[in-house]
Amino acid sequence: xxxxxxxxxxxxxxxxxxxxxxxxxxxxxxxxxxxxxxxxxxxxxxxxxxxxxxxxxxxxxxxxxxxxxxxxxxxxxxxxxxxxxxxxxxxxxxxxxxxxxxxxxxxxxxxxxxxxxxxxxxxxxxxxxxxxxxxxxxxxxxxxxxxxxxxxxxxxxxxxxxxxxxxxxxxxxxxxxxxxxxxxxxxxxxxxxxxxxxxxxxxxxxxxxxxxxxxxxxxxxxxxxxxxxxxxxxxxxxx
Numbered sequence: 001x002x003x004x005x006x007x008x009x010x011x012x013x014x015x016x017x018x019x020x021x022x023x024x025x026x027x028x029x030x031x032x033x034x035x036x037x038x039x040x041x042x043x044x045x046x047x048x049x050x051x052x053x054x055x056x057x058x059x060x061x062x063x064x065x066x067x068x069x070x071x072x073x074x075x076x077x078x079x080x081x082x083x084x085x086x087x088x089x090x091x092x093x094x095x096x097x098x099x100x101x102x103x104x105x106x107x108x109x110x111x112x113x114x115x116x117x118x119x120x121x122x123x124x125x126x127x128x129x130x131x132x133x134x135x136x137x138x139x140x141x142x143x144x145x146x147x148x149x150x151x152x153x154x155x156x157x158x159x160x161x162x163x164x165x166x167x168x169x170x171x172x173x174x175x176x177x178x179x180x181x182x183x184x185x186x187x188x189x190x191x192x193x194x195x196x197x198x199x200x201x202x203x204x205x206x207x208x209x210x211x212x213x214x215x216x217x218x219x220x221x222x223x224x225x226x227x228x229x230x231x232x233x234x235x236x237x238x239x
Contacts, residue, residue, distance in 0.1 A: 045231040048077070052086040052229065060220050068212040069219050071205040083236040091228045094196035098127070100218070105194040112214040120203050125193045128178045135173035138185060145181050147174050201227065 011017050052075045059070035077084040100108040110118055130138075139146035148171040175181045182188050197203065204212070204219060212219065 048084070048231055049086060049229050056088065056227070057224055060223055061216070063217050063220055065216065067216070068209045069216055069223075071201065071212070071219070071223065073202050073205055078236055081236055083234050085232045085234070086229050087232060088201055088227050088229050090196060090200050091226050094198075094200060095222055095226050096125070096193050096195040098191055098193050104192065106192050109194060109215075109218070112218070113211060117207065117211055121197055121200060123195045123197050125195055126178075126182050127191045127193045128175060128182060129189045129191045130175070131189075132173055134187075134189070135175065138181075139173060142184065145176055145184060147176050148172065149174055196222070 055075060056072070059072060061067055061069050073088050075086040075088075077086070097105045099105060106124060109122060113121065135146055139148075150171060182190055201223070204215075204223070207215075
C-alpha cells in the first residue's frame with residue numbers, strides 16, 4: 001500500500017512542540033522503569049511465596065504424623081508501617097476425586113466428617129458411567145433420553161443414507177441430558193465425583209481439631225499440592 005503524502009507544517013507555538021517531545025521521552029523512560037520495577041517486584045514476591053510455602057507445609061505436617069494439620073489462609077509479614085500478606089486459596093477449579101485408597105470418596109470422607117462438615121467442605125457430582133449396550137436398551141423404551149450420532153469409523157462408504165436399522169454399528173448412542181437420565185432411569189450406572197467446595201481452605205481452617213485430625217493425611221495430600229498464593233501489600237492496622 002502506497003504511503004499517504006505528508007506535508008511539513010510550521011507550528012505557531014514551537015514551545016508546545018518541545019513539550020510534546022519532552023513528555024514523550026519521559027513517558028517512554030517511565031515505561032521502561034515501570035517494566036523493570038514490575039520484574040523486580042515479581043522476583044521479590046516469588047521469593048517470599050517460596051519462604052511462606054515452607055511454613056505452610058510445616059504447619060500441615062508430614063504424612064503419617066499423629067497430629068492435626070494447622071491450616072492458615074494468610075501469612076502476615078509486618079514491615080515498618082506496612083503489612084505484607086501472603087494469601088492462600090485452592091487452585092482454580094479446586095479438586096475432584098471419585099476414589100480414595102480404592103474406596104468411594106463419598107464413603108471415606110463421610111466416615112471422617114460429620115454430615116454438616118461434609119456438606120460445607122464437599123460437593124457431590126453424579127457422573128454417568130453407562131455402557132453402549134445399556135444406552136441402546138434404554139432407547140427402546142425412553143427414546144427421549146437418548147440420541148444417536150454417527151460413528152464414522154464403522155460407516156461403510158456406500159452408507160450415504162443414514163438408516164440406523166441397516167447399519168447399527170455406524171451410530172453411537174449418547175445421553176441427551178445426564179441429570180434427566182439419572183433421574184428417570186432407576187438402573188442407571190452412576191459414579192459420584194466429590195469436588196472441594198468454594199472457599200475450601202477457609203472452611204478447613206475453621207474445622208475442629210478433632211476433624212482436622214481425622215482428615216489429617218487427606219488434607220496434607222490435597223493442600224500440599226493444590227493451593228496457590230498471592231502477595232498483597234497494605235497498611236498495618238496498628239500503625
